[in-house]
Amino acid sequence: MLKRLRNFLSIIVLVLSGYSLITQNFKLMPYFMFLLGAMVLVTGLIELKRDKKEASGYVCIIVSLFAVYVSIQGFLLN
Structure with missing residues (x-):
C-alpha cells in the first residue's frame, strides 16, 4: 500500500x-x-519497514520534515 501511495504522489509531483x-x-x-x-x-x-536499520530511512524522514516546513512557510508568506 505504501508503494502505491509513493507512486501516486510521485506522479502528482511530476505533473x-x-x-x-x-x-x-x-x-x-x-x-x-x-x-x-x-x-x-x-x-x-x-x-524503515524493510527492517533495514540504515540511515537512509531516517534521512528521508528528516528531509521530508524540512520540505513540509518549507511548504508551510510558503503557504503563510504568500
Whole structure:
C-alpha cells in the first residue's frame, strides 16, 4: 500500500513540476513542496519497514520534515 501511495504522489509531483516549468507559474510551489515532502516521508517509511536499520530511512524522514516546513512557510508568506 505504501508503494502505491509513493507512486501516486510521485506522479502528482511530476505533473505539478512539469506544469510549473512549462507555464512559468510558480504559485503552486508550496503544494509541490508539501507533496514532495509527503512522498519522501513515505519513502522513508518504506525503508524503515524493510527492517533495514540504515540511515537512509531516517534521512528521508528528516528531509521530508524540512520540505513540509518549507511548504508551510510558503503557504503563510504568500
